[in-house]
Amino acid sequence: xxxxxxxxxxxxxxxxxxxxxxxxxxxxxxxxxxxxxxxxxxxxxxxxxxxxxxxxxxxxxxxxxxxxxxxxxxxxxxxxxxxxxxxxxxxxxxxxxxxxxxxxxxxxxxxxxxxxxxxxxxxxxxxxxxxxxxxxxxxxxxxxxxxxxx
Amino acid sequence: xxxxxxxxxxxxxxxxxxxxxxxxxxxxxxxxxxxxxxxxxxxxxxxxxxxxxxxxxxxxxxxxxxxxxxxxxxxxxxxxxxxxxxxxxxxxxxxxxxxxxxxxxxxxxxxxxxxxxxxxxxxxxxxxxxxxxxxxxxxxxxxxxxxxxx
DNA sequence: TGTTGTAACTTGCATATTTAAAGTTACTAT
DNA sequence: ATAGTAACTTTAAATATGCAAGTTACAACA
Numbered sequence: 001x002x003x004x005x006x007x008x009x010x011x012x013x014x015x016x017x018x019x020x021x022x023x024x025x026x027x028x029x030x031x032x033x034x035x036x037x038x039x040x041x042x043x044x045x046x047x048x049x050x051x052x053x054x055x056x057x058x059x060x061x062x063x064x065x066x067x068x069x070x071x072x073x074x075x076x077x078x079x080x081x082x083x084x085x086x087x088x089x090x091x092x093x094x095x096x097x098x099x100x101x102x103x104x105x106x107x108x109x110x111x112x113x114x115x116x117x118x119x120x121x122x123x124x125x126x127x128x129x130x131x132x133x134x135x136x137x138x139x140x141x142x143x144x145x146x147x148x149x150x
Numbered sequence: 151x152x153x154x155x156x157x158x159x160x161x162x163x164x165x166x167x168x169x170x171x172x173x174x175x176x177x178x179x180x181x182x183x184x185x186x187x188x189x190x191x192x193x194x195x196x197x198x199x200x201x202x203x204x205x206x207x208x209x210x211x212x213x214x215x216x217x218x219x220x221x222x223x224x225x226x227x228x229x230x231x232x233x234x235x236x237x238x239x240x241x242x243x244x245x246x247x248x249x250x251x252x253x254x255x256x257x258x259x260x261x262x263x264x265x266x267x268x269x270x271x272x273x274x275x276x277x278x279x280x281x282x283x284x285x286x287x288x289x290x291x292x293x294x295x296x297x298x299x300x
Numbered sequence: 301t302g303t304t305g306t307a308a309c310t311t312g313c314a315t316a317t318t319t320a321a322a323g324t325t326a327c328t329a330t
Numbered sequence: 331a332t333a334g335t336a337a338c339t340t341t342a343a344a345t346a347t348g349c350a351a352g353t354t355a356c357a358a359c360a
Contacts, residue, residue, distance in 0.1 A: 025275075026214075026215045026216075027214045027215050028275055028276055028277045029195075029198070029214075029215070029276070029277065029282050029285070030265065030266045030268075030269025030270050030273060030276040030277065030282075031194060031195060031198050031262060031265050031266060031269065031282075032195060032215055033269050033273045033276055034265045034268060034269040034273065035190075035191050035192075035194060035195070035265075036191065039189070039190055039191040039194070040185075040189055040190060040191070040317095041185050041186065041189040041190070041318095042185075042318095044181060044185060044189070045179075045181060045182060045185070048179070048181050056336080056337085057336070057337050057338075058335085058336055058337075061337095064176075064177045064179075065176045065177050065179070065182050066176075068318070068319055068320065068321095069320095069321095069337090069338070069339085070318085070319085070320095070338085070339070070340080071317090071318070071319080072338090073337085073338060073339075083272075093326085093327070093328095094325095094326055094327040094328075094335085094336070094337090095326075095327085095336090095337085096336065096337080097336090097337075104272050107268055107271065107272070108268060110264040110267060110268065111261070111264040111265060111268055112181060113264075114260040114261040114263075114264040115180065115181050115184045115185075115261055116180045116181060117260060118180075118184060118257055118258060118260065118261055119180025119181065119183050119184040120180050121257065122233075122254050122257070123180060123183045123184065125175075125178055126178055126179070126180040126183055127178045127179065127180065132179050132180075132181075135177075135179070136179075190346095191347095192347095206307080206308085207307070207308050207309075208306085208307060208308075211308095218347070218348050218349065219308090219309075219310090219349090219350095220309085220310075220311085220347085220348085220349090221346090221347070221348080222309090223308085223309060223310075224346095243355085243356070243357095244306085244307070244308090244354095244355055244356040244357075245307090245308085245355075245356085246307065246308080247307090247308075
């Protein structure tokens with residue numbers, strides 16, 4: 001049997017269109033490229049939590065926005081493979097993992113500050129960075145959110 | 151006939167769950183609220199085009215990212231109802247419309263600049279703001295993208 | 301008069317993603 | 331032996347996306 005077309009190859013590979021183009025950029029525009037990584041309703045919420053010192057899967061799950069658990073898992077994988085976060089095993093028996101922002105992830109600081117600034121200015125009932133910190137951190141304890149609070 | 155439950159009312163109204171909660175915030179966190187408006191792969195691309203002086207439906211369609219036409223229509227409606235853009239009829243017979251950023255929309259400047267900065271720093275092959283301007287504007291003509299270029 | 305062209309959308313449908321809920325694995329604690 | 335917890339995975343239904351084709355309202359040309 002001879003493969004006669006690109007589509008035939010694709011069907012043999014059992015690769016869908018979205019998988020095929022998963023790493024193909026839509027354009028070389030930085031905005032489009034960044035949106036391919038961060039452009040959805042949940043990813044930057046996880047990044048926010050990381051800025052405020054959350055590190056574990058169950059801590060992210062506990063945030064008031066209630067991210068579905070499968071989406072949290074998928075987003076953490078995406079952020080990890082994008083080099084924005086690192087996953088570190090901090091305990092054996094039972095195995096436990098901590099997620100941390102890499103330098104690349106910490107540099108999203110400016111993006112989050114810009115979003116908070118715009119939200120606070122134009123969306124009523126929106127709370128300030130300091131108030132977010134109180135809500136996000138568990139009991140306002142050992143937060144690194146000061147990174148965000150400048 | 152008497153309406154006996156909230157669900158009955160909802161079914162009479164023919165309102166789905168997502169429509170019901172369309173304006174209900176996930177939280178009072180400004181990041182979450184902003185993502186409810188801008189958090190997808192296309193919305194900020196349209197905003198980018200507006201910053202670079204594009205105003206018409208067909209101009210947005212012509213961008214190299216190739217937004218599907220139904221999504222463009224939906225996003226323009228969302229941005230309009232969010233007060234980020236204005237739709238103005240600039241001609242009768244045949245009717246033609248122009249979209250413009252409101253002041254609220256122009257204030258997204260900082261967000262776009264932060265995204266471009268991060269993208270240029272961490273995503274290879276990503277072009278600069280000046281190069282984006284050349285690609286986005288039709289022949290580099292009468293762009294207002296200087297707003298973005300500071 | 302009829303044909304072609306264009307802007308600004310809308311509609312239909314297949315596929316992909318999201319959501320909510322339940323299930324899994326590997327342990328610790330009682 | 332039973333219950334509890336962290337970190338996920340799986341499933342199925344609802345919703346959103348992507349692509350193509352269709353619509354409306356005109357203008358311009360032959």
